[in-house]
Amino acid sequence: MEAFIKKEFFHIFRDVRSMMILFGMPIVQLLVFGFAISTELNNAGIAIYDQSRDPMSKQLVQKIVSSGYFELQQVFSTNAEIEAGFKSGKIKAAIVIGKDFEKHFIQQDGAQIQIIADASDPNTASIISNYLQGITRAFQAEKLPNLKLPVEIKTESRLLYNPEMRSVFMFVPGTIAIILMLVSAMMTSISIAREKETGTMEILLASPLKPWQIILGKVTPYVILSFINAMTIVVVAWLVFEMPIKGSFLLLMGEAILFIVMSLTLGILISTVSPTQQVAMLLSMFALMLPTILLSGFIFPIENMPVVLQGISNIMPSRWFIIIMKSIMVKGSGFMYVWKETLIILGMTVFFGILSIKKFKIRLS
């Protein structure tokens, strides 16, 4: 057993590619996700077409520009320019302020503002228009504090746990899930498939080693390395993105180990049906990685999915793991609040574990 584990470590440390996937990729992926996938708005290019040019409209423009979310790229003076501006790609939105803005504003008989957003990127478009509406509303409240609307429902929103709506809270748990899945499942399935490809599996099978010994020997190094990875990601997320860990660090790591073991059983399962490393890699990619990214609620909210996909997302281990991670890191929940999700992952681990030992062939073909 220990000889097997030692041998496995030699394989990993002597293979540049393995080392890159194990240690380079997690960090790169975290940083890429961190900086690229962002639902926050910074310096979006906008254009203004102010038809009034009176003091009030100028103040509004000033307010929009100084909010920090937008960067004034162009100032238009005709309608035709708007179209051209969008086509040039420099602006994401245009704000048209109607004629006699100040007069209508003070008389309260319908001052007009039009927001035109580039919805070829629907997400950004809706965020921009929300932000602009918010700014306009605030401007209105500021200028006309005594304004009474006929029927007014005052809504006050409080954003719990993540008041600044920082997207980092969203992607760090997801990234941890992806990376652990990738490293654990893909690397084990590839390394077992490699033994088949080089023919060493033939010798291992013809030896007194039992299937569970072969599996445990293959898997143990990856448990250790994946665990180190999980810790690294949490630390980097904390240092670079100020990701908090409000709950117990120990619980967090315990859950991570459970998820790692679960991923490894999946990896073994994949390797039992893959004759070559290439097949193992493709299977891991399509059967594990893509669903993890797409259906776990990491990028697309599960609530918005069609019912069928929502059903499928229930069998995605990463879905439950992301819930656990978020609860512990962001909400500071204890085990009492995540035991259900933990039980689901535990159940999956046992299921896939037994299945993969059963499917592990004691003979060739």
Next chain:
Amino acid sequence: MIEVEGISKTYGKVLALDDIHFNTKKGELFGLIGPDGAGKTSLFRILTSLLLPDKGRASVAGFDVVKDYKKIRSIIGYMPGRFSLYPDLSVEENLQFFAKVFKTSIEENYHLIKDIYQMLEPFKKRPAGKLSGGMKQKLALSCALIHKPEVLFLDEPTTGVDAVSRKEFWEMLAKLKEQGISILVSTPYMDEAAMCERIALIQNGRIMDINTPFGITQAFPDELFSVSSDNIIHLVKDLREYQELKTAYTFGSNIHITFKNLPDITTLQTYLEKSGHSNIKIIPENAGIEDCFMNLMQNQA
């Protein structure tokens, strides 16, 4: 030691092994001789419990290859046809790993591999993947021997190995046999058959004959002659066109022939002279394993 009774194996529609029977004795060096695709590897895999036969039964050291596969796996040493060690591990690490897998140590059975391993010692830090063919094969043999197996299965151990290493390898096998290890070895090289105590000639999944190498050559039914001339390429063609001959096969720079009826060398000599050959030699030859193999193959077809 090894008992095979009516083993058959098919892959889809291809019949790889067809009703194979043979037995080997304890401490015997038994050879399976046959070309690529004859079914040797399938037979090895069945005997090492890696493959299930479709029909028939087989046992190794009294253990059934299907039922008692666990017992078999702890008493056999197996060297697959393809180089199957870890190329990124050094010579020493490979050996150590396989010793540990069989719950033994290099020191414990060092006497078995001493002669072989001494040749590898200077390269013990080198990754196995960077060894020469002969060295790889010696390392693979060491790894298969390190747990002192009762039966050694060597599937085409000399394929892709230079002539000197091949000779050394057979000398090693002879020494291992003296230590009481039973050996089943396969090879496509007919000249290596003579190194075995008994051989089975195998072709298209069937065993054509089992005997000692001497016994097999003795059983060659015809008188054999070796023909040579200055123009070897035309010689084959001319001999094949000569009606009186039963067979004509090229063996290096000679052609081995047998006659359909009583040998008539003088007529053949005149025929060849007429065909423009010079320096013609026709001499009686003792049949080798390859002649016998060709003959048996012809009979089967």
